[in-house]
């Protein structure tokens with residue numbers, strides 16, 4: 049179970065999160081939606097301690113993440129993987145070496161064994177052919193698939209996907225969607241998915257939370273979202289540029 | 300009246316600026332001290348990542364050996380020309396090997412090699428770490444439960460210290476070679492004689508002092524370049540600014556530690 053409790057976070061005068069509370073039960077998939085700059089990435093980075101809140105607590109099962117030191121966070125990060133919004137593959141390594149790195153570091157595999165296992169994982173995301181290339185040589189969508197493979201190497205119990213299908217073609221997006229669903233159905237993985245992709249939201253999500261002006265505007269099932277009469281939520285899921293929604297100013 | 304007021308406020312703001320830069324210098328020094336502590340701790344356990352360490356050594360070596368050899372040859376040549384004028388006046392050409400050798404081994408060689416090394420390897424290190432910070436590769440390491448200090452920084456620090464030591468040892472020899480060639484060409488002192496003079500001068504102490512300096516410079520370049528790389532913010536512009544700062548501060552660091560090592564050596 050993941051539980052955010054009353055999270056507040058400001059950068060300078062700019063309050064990005066203002067009392068955000070969310071709970072994700074084991075095995076569930078929570079989608080977080082909201083406009084660009086709403087604070088979705090900031091919120092999910094709190095979960096693995098990459099950002100510290102100004103106030104509030106976060107629990108991962110019964111571990112209070114927010115009270116841990118950087119050192120004490122490392123065991124948590126092995127259980128909770130993160131796929132970043134932008135490619136964070138290591139440029140100095142081939143795709144294979146990128147995926148092999150956590151295997152070498154944490155599973156005690158030799159470089160050769162790690163390479164074999166990494167290759168298998170690249171195959172799963174359809175990237176085996178490109179394994180010897182460097183991140184700079186391939187497109188954004190392909191990098192994202194490798195990043196997903198790398199994040200899943202340690203067989204995490206929790207996974208954060210920050211916009212995993214943005215920039216992917218519809219077929220690739222589809223296969224990422226079914227991967228997320230499968231992780232939950234087969235391995236009881238608990239996921240938080242940040243997404244703008246309405247198609248995958250309504251297909252994959254167990255629950256959806258919409259962030260707006262630093263707060264959770266609506267937290268409910270896909271059916272709740274379809275049925276809502278909240279004008280801001282309606283505007284967002286219908287993708288209309290005109291309406292009551294106030295867009296965050298670029299900081 | 301107006302002029303006086305203007306001058307007064309200009310002086311006041313000048314004092315304020317000096318005060319402000321003094322504070323920021325202290326802040327940087329504090330940050331460098333903390334980073335040094337974290338770097339030393341990152342060598343525990345001393346099992347550095349083999350691949351990163353090999354890559355760091357390879358990159359540092361390949362990037363810098365040519366430029367170090369060239370710098371060293373010119374340094375030796377220049378010292379012989381300078382010493383040559385002096386010894387010619389005193390008609391003491393038999394001292395040219397001693398004078399040039401002394402200056403090169405104890406002082407000029409390590410300092411110039413260190414400065415070149417900083418411009419080449421240190422700047423590169425700052426740019427690479429800084430880019431990794433702004434593209435969130437460092438955060439990605441943390442998210443993969445890999446400690447950036449231990450994994451990224453420690454191998455680079457080790458490589459810079461060891462390589463600058465070795466490059467100083469090697470560069471010194473090339474500096475003497477450059478000096479020998481110059482003395483043959485310009486001073487009519489044959490190379491063999493020049494080298495015999497250097498050997499007779501028994502400059503082992505100076506050579507060792509130079510090597511100690513090289514290692515200390517390597518450490519200070521490593522710490523400074525990692526510090527400015529890891530604290531980058533503000534995208535590509537921030538990386539550029541950090542590289543700039545790293546080179547300037549590393550140069551200051553070289554002069555300050557040169558003085559410190561020189562003084563300590565004389566007391567021992």
Ligand SMILES: Nc1ncnc2c1ncn2[C@@H]1O[C@H](COP(=O)(O)OP(=O)(O)O)[C@@H](O)[C@H]1O
Nearest residue numbers: 059064083084085086087088089090091298299
């Ligand atoms: N490290 C940071 N320092 C300052 N401001 C930040 C930082 N990270 C994010 N922000 C700001 O927080 C706001 C929310 O960003 P983000 O969470 O990335 O939005 P999104 O919902 O699109 O993922 C933005 O205004 C962004 O500029």
Ligand SMILES: [Mg+2]
Nearest residue numbers: 088089090133
């Ligand atoms: Mg985002």
